[in-house]
Amino acid sequence: MSDHCGPAEPAGVAVAGRRRIALVGSPNSGKTTLFNALTGLRAKTGNYPGVTVTRYQGVAETALGPVVLEDLPGTYSLTAISPDERIVAGVLDPADDSQDTPDALILTLDATTLRRSLRLAAQVLRADLPVCVVVTFTDELTRRQGRLDLAALGRALGVPVLAVVGGRRQQLGELRELLGGPATWSRPLVPPPLDAEAVSGWVDSVLASAGYAAPELDARTRRLDAVLLHPVGGTVVFLATMFVFFQTIFTLAAPVQGLIETGFAALGDQVRASIGVDWLAGLLADGVIGGVGGVVVFLPQIALLFVLISLLEGVGYLARAAFLMDRVMARAGLEGRAFVALLSSFACAIPGIMATRTLPSTRDRIATMMGAPLMTCSARLPVYVLLIGLLVPSDARVGPIGAQGLVMFGLYLGGAVSAMLTAWLFSRLGRSAGPALPFYMEMPPYRLPSARSVLLAVYDACRGFLAKVGKIILGTTVVLWLLLNLPAPSDAELARAGVDPADSSAVASYTIDHSLAADVGRAVEPVFEPLGFDWRINVGVLASLSAREVFVATMGQVAAATNPDDPSQALADLRVQDGPRAGEPLFTAPVLAALLVFFLYALQCMSTIAVLRRESGSWRWPAIAFTYLFALAWTMALLARVVVGAVT
Amino acid sequence: MSAPRPPVHAEAVPGRPSCARWVVPPGSLRLVGVPERVPAPLARLLDEGLLVHVEVEPAAVLLELAPAHTWAASGDVVRGALQDALTDPEGWVPADGDDPAREHLAAAAREVLAGEVGAYARSHGGSLELVAVHDGVVDVELRGTCDGCPAAGRTLEDRVLTAIRSLDPSVTAVRSVRPDAPSDRAGGRRLLPLVFRR
Known part of the structure; x- marks a missing residue:
């Protein structure tokens, strides 16, 4: 800092010169928990490898003033094969100008997996930076009959070592004290070796010196794993779990959904009754309340989906599921990491696509990205629920099982299988097979997740859903309402058409039939005609390109216009207006099946396209994905219509 | 190098920055003090002037680097030489052959x-x-x-x-x-404890 211009600043307050300390560690080593505890920031932490994919920065108070803390992506090594590892390696390499090298490092080591964690330590200690080691999960180590002498570990590593369990206050105090002065930290006298075999020897020697006894797997975990990781038994349990999962989503959410539906209907009536201006009342009641309400109805199901996902994750089952699937994925030419990415896509394709950053080979990354949008994300849920409700009566049963849940299970399974096949296909297209790289995956011991972490996950998901409703969906529905209601017909025009201007429902039907939206919907009719879609469905499908849930909102508006008192009945009663099928019900079983399958495959999500662009670095892959998924959706929908038509 | 190299790591010696205390597997060397002769790989480093002192402790070898060198630069070379030397326990000749x-x-x-x-x-x-x-x-x-x-x-x-x-x-x-008891008390030899940890 000798080239300072202007007056010298008082020592210690220069913001630009504020010390930067980076957190390095394996996924699941408690790194993010420590980061949150030190900075007071709330970032999502999970029981699941690969959660930390973005860079987090925060300010931590230390004994000598604040320092900037950076949470680096979790990594098992610095060999710089996967994008995550490249980031970390780049940050730690002073010669790499693309990343700022921090002034010091905090290395988190999981005491329960110390042998593996020390391999990363060997690489980190070779970086020419002050390092301080924080050993985490020492409480669990003790509980599971493991042992570790921290002082001896400190001597063997040659750097300060201290234990911090789950961000405990007193231990954090010691760490803050230490973070004040990285310059005073002891540095390793002899850097650890570089080549793999020598590192193993170094790790053995350090562990022996620190009196390390690895923790025993607790008996409960071992017994459960004997069943849950069994190739046959485990797969059966996995499928059964998923099955119960979807049954639960349907049966538990229904009563709450009914309440929300009634609430929005009452609100709509209230608005209609109290606003004198007809068009404004229509916009608010049908457009805003009808459209938004139609989507918000699915909040209970979204909440339930995330309760179940975070329960499965927190209990430690998702890691097992990924392990089981690793075998299946291996057959598809992919590795377990790809399954982790695909699994995240159950919630939303965006985190799934971002999780591909942990994949070392570009070929696998692209293949997984192409498959991820096919996994059934939570945005498809409202569409599926609406269409299944029309297709299958709620009391229909197959034996003792609700038929609606069964269809839903089938759709999720179909999405998953299609995603795998797509990934397999694209990994095949990418010519040469790279070297098989080891896949590390934590098998956390089974434990009950804290209510707080489950609630937090659900809260985040619901907030995200409502925010999406508030922005994209509200905006789209208002535009749609305008398109559906303009141009407003004059009385003369109505009279010419033989519509009684006093019959509001007849007027509404006439208006929609001759609206701008109808023109658009009719314009694309040739494309969707073979699938049995009429212009109203076409408008819904086109609108859902912004976000899938908009389809539900559009159908809600169309139905509300014909029969505002009972939109769901109105939807079921919709009839085809013109063409050879005129007069027949619109939503027949073959058409519904075609629609469901279309939504299973089509890439109707602007956010996913944007993320694909960002993660793949060009418009090429999003364009390919959109095109092939549309073609696939169209073909499969036609197939579904023909098959269901032949059966019924 | 067919035999696996024995696991070692280095620790600092307080007050002696040029010295590294290399922790070696227990039982790999059966002598203490400054050896009369060390195996060729280490002897070469002594001859070349990289190392100036070798001293054996229980389960550790103390190595002192010549003033012109640093452990950061020479650590890998010394580690390799020490590991090779450890695979040849007979090559370590104690200064006096008492026991x-x-x-x-x-x-x-x-x-x-x-x-x-x-x-x-x-x-x-x-x-x-x-x-x-x-x-x-x-x-x-x-x-x-x-x-x-x-x-x-x-x-x-x-x-x-x-x-x-x-x-x-x-x-x-x-x-x-006991201080007064004869050192060979009756039945004084204890059996191995049932449980011990390494």
């Missing part, structure tokens, strides 16, 4: 009694003194409050045995002897 194995065990025992286990005894108002080492057996005298307390004696014997074993696996037993 190097016994001296190694005695040094290990002294290190243990001076270290944590000794500190533990002192914290309880007692102390431990090394009396004799013979045929893999270490005789220790209990003094202070430890004396006369059979439970404490047994616990200490176990602790001392475990700690010495981690430096010299050739130890077979630790016996506590």
Whole structure:
């Protein structure tokens, strides 16, 4: 800092010169928990490898003033094969100008997996930076009959070592004290070796010196794993779990959904009754309340989906599921990491696509990205629920099982299988097979997740859903309402058409039939005609390109216009207006099946396209994905219509 | 290099920055002090002037680097040479051929009694003194409050045995002897404890 211009600043307050300390560690080593505890920031932490994919920065108070803390992506090594590892390696390499090298490092080591964690330590200690080691999960180590002498570990590593369990206050105090002065930290006298075999020897020697006894797997975990990781038994349990999962989503959410539906209907009536201006009342009641309400109805199901996902994750089952699937994925030419990415896509394709950053080979990354949008994300849920409700009566049963849940299970399974096949296909297209790289995956011991972490996950998901409703969906529905209601017909025009201007429902039907939206919907009719879609469905499908849930909102508006008192009945009663099928019900079983399958495959999500662009670095892959998924959706929908038509 | 290299790591020696204390697997060397001769890989580094001093401790080798060199730069070379030298235990020739194995065990025992286990005894108002080492057996005298307390004696014997074993696996037993009693009390040889940890 000798080239300072202007007056010298008082020592210690220069913001630009504020010390930067980076957190390095394996996924699941408690790194993010420590980061949150030190900075007071709330970032999502999970029981699941690969959660930390973005860079987090925060300010931590230390004994000598604040320092900037950076949470680096979790990594098992610095060999710089996967994008995550490249980031970390780049940050730690002073010669790499693309990343700022921090002034010091905090290395988190999981005491329960110390042998593996020390391999990363060997690489980190070779970086020419002050390092301080924080050993985490020492409480669990003790509980599971493991042992570790921290002082001896400190001597063997040659750097300060201290234990911090789950961000405990007193231990954090010691760490803050230490973070004040990285310059005073002891540095390793002899850097650890570089080549793999020598590192193993170094790790053995350090562990022996620190009196390390690895923790025993607790008996409960071992017994459960004997069943849950069994190739046959485990797969059966996995499928059964998923099955119960979807049954639960349907049966538990229904009563709450009914309440929300009634609430929005009452609100709509209230608005209609109290606003004198007809068009404004229509916009608010049908457009805003009808459209938004139609989507918000699915909040209970979204909440339930995330309760179940975070329960499965927190209990430690998702890691097992990924392990089981690793075998299946291996057959598809992919590795377990790809399954982790695909699994995240159950919630939303965006985190799934971002999780591909942990994949070392570009070929696998692209293949997984192409498959991820096919996994059934939570945005498809409202569409599926609406269409299944029309297709299958709620009391229909197959034996003792609700038929609606069964269809839903089938759709999720179909999405998953299609995603795998797509990934397999694209990994095949990418010519040469790279070297098989080891896949590390934590098998956390089974434990009950804290209510707080489950609630937090659900809260985040619901907030995200409502925010999406508030922005994209509200905006789209208002535009749609305008398109559906303009141009407003004059009385003369109505009279010419033989519509009684006093019959509001007849007027509404006439208006929609001759609206701008109808023109658009009719314009694309040739494309969707073979699938049995009429212009109203076409408008819904086109609108859902912004976000899938908009389809539900559009159908809600169309139905509300014909029969505002009972939109769901109105939807079921919709009839085809013109063409050879005129007069027949619109939503027949073959058409519904075609629609469901279309939504299973089509890439109707602007956010996913944007993320694909960002993660793949060009418009090429999003364009390919959109095109092939549309073609696939169209073909499969036609197939579904023909098959269901032949059966019924 | 077909045989696997023995695992080692280096620790700092307080007050002697040019020295590194290389922790080696217990039992790999059966001598202590400055050896008369070391195997070729290490001898070469001494000849070249990279290393100026080699000294063997129980389960460790103290190496001193010549002033012009740094451990950061020369660490990998020295590590490799040391590991190669450790695969040839016969190449380490002790300075005087009295009974190097016994001296190694005695040094290990002294290190243990001076270290944590000794500190533990002192914290309880007692102390431990090394009396004799013979045929893999270490005789220790209990003094202070430890004396006369059979439970404490047994616990200490176990602790001392475990700690010495981690430096010299050739130890077979630790016996506590009274200051006045003959060192070979009847039935005094303890059986191996049922449980011990390395």
